[in-house]
Amino acid sequence: MAGFAEACEGDGIRVRRVSDAFAFHTSQMDAIGEELAAAVAGLSPRASEVPLYSTVTGELLDTATMDADYWRRNLREPVRFEAAVRALLDAGHGLFIEVSPHPVLTGAVQQTAEAVDAPVVALGTLRRDQDDQERLLTSLAQAYVHGVDVDWSVWFEGLGARRVELPTYAFQRRRYWLESSTQTADVVSAGLGAAGHSLLGAAVSVAEADAAVVLTGRLSLHTHAWLADHTIGGSVLLPGTAFVELALRAGDEIGCDAVEELTLYAPLVFPAAGAVQVQVVVGEMADGRRPVGVYSRVEDEQSPAEWVQHAGGTLVAGDRTDPGFELTQ
Template identity: 55%
Template structure:
């Protein structure tokens, strides 16, 4: 009908509401939308079901995000890029290298995509636990049918930045004469593709699997005495010393001690247990099993009186016998002042992980800032750094100098508080008065609160303000007599 009316030559527009192959509601809404674009009054609220609306942000720095956040481990179809899906929460893709038997597994880690990692803090820095590196290596071994980790040494901590992400590579070398393969773990910041790769771990994968260790049938074993330690208080103490465990890593439930052995029960929080099946052994659960050495006093003194505790350093002969555990029975047997043998079993007593020997290294509270210094990010951002409060002693006065006009009345307020105040039109005038050390003020305030801005001169005013501030700072740094004076810019 619409086509026939168009052929009559009558002025106006005709909009059809039925068309073969299209459903009626979509066709009708399309025609109404077309009418709207032609300037006809169309009230779509009469035909559309009411839906809630969202206020759009007024400007870019409104401190609210309106974009959808992708699930933590959602990745694109890596097969489209010629890769193989690694099927692991910490590793996304596997790449068999052409003309070689080398395999590289890659991943991307951040505190946003893997928020549970933020619960492992050393010296104020978020560090991927050594058990996380071990689980990635075990997954790499599965890729090449090397079921045992012969040894793995942790060389440097893998630190996650507060913002941004790191790229991770687990590289498995070609097999040797007896089937053994070298393995390394590297990372680099995601921002800046030319950043240097950092090696975090290196070791050896073996093709044969050792026989599972015998797990005691009686639990807890006869003669084991439960350790009378408040685990919440113990976690709080380690946090104060620089080794912080958040909710995901606070999995210790009970601890027993017998001679040179410690037994424990650990369980993942419900929020993390749902994802345990995607790991060989969830790193937080494995880490908590090793934590039992702390309340059980199995290891020697960390070295300093204020030692924070121990972290894994070198694994030897590690075998994973079952995947996806959420609860464990733990047996740690001391082999030396800093070395233990580890046997982990499920609640039914079936073996899960065996470690022939695990050597720890101490984390000293006094050196915890070294870990924090390893944070890295190539994206600069603004941040507030709080200054320690200074308590003014009674009767002490501070010499002040004010530059420019004083619309805030600072001079009167400071004088009323008993502080000497001098006013100057600008920095040059202040410098001209510095004849003796007694004339040097302790604080100089440059008052830059001017009249209301003229919107038509916003760009020019911004350039003028930046240029004036630069000139002020350059002149300030060039005056040696003001080295001990604090400069305050009030805008």
């Protein structure tokens, strides 16, 4: 036996030798079974208020039947712990609390529940080498968060504790959805076409050019708050991918569905307040290609700023290009 214990400890298995002189639930109990029955013969069992599932029978038991013969069987017969746990699970119980100096059965409860695919919570009460009062309070809290109705008033009896109202505080919340842009004007009534794009508001074809088109928009940190996420060196810039998106949208307007190349000339920096006006200009067809340029100027009713070109490139139909496009700056 000593060698077996040492081998288990060498494998990292916790071993604790039991000092009992008899092997319970074996034939060794036959020798004391009659003696035990005689010792408890004077007991008068009665029905309990709390339902009891017996590990002798493996099912719900009328405690009025727990006579001397029952306790003799308790020592001699196999422990039907798994059967009792399954009976509890079948009855709809899903939370088990082991009342003991240290939990040893919670793992077996969980394994039994897993075998029948039943949700279960198994908790202890006390633990070895832990403060009893702190551990019991922690266990009660664990039971409470799993739905057990705990009478906390008993814990605070004699301490002068009383209920108090929680302090009030402002309702706090944070939106994670992008705010919509300002209300779209009726550009159709002004002789323009709706661009149908989050960065562009209107599109207009130029009468004298070969199907040339200009798309316009108005951008600001107020109407497009997500732009503030692209801050470099303290300045908010329009991302490079946004220039590609603007060029693609302009190409859709005149039947060019690919950007062959796009060169970035200058960054589009947004002011802390106010807005910038944006124009995407598509030129006349030449050799199956159309030039495209992206321009902006700071919005100022008193003194309009000069237009600045930020990007320029070439639009073509998709079947005229290799996959992808060239982006330079």
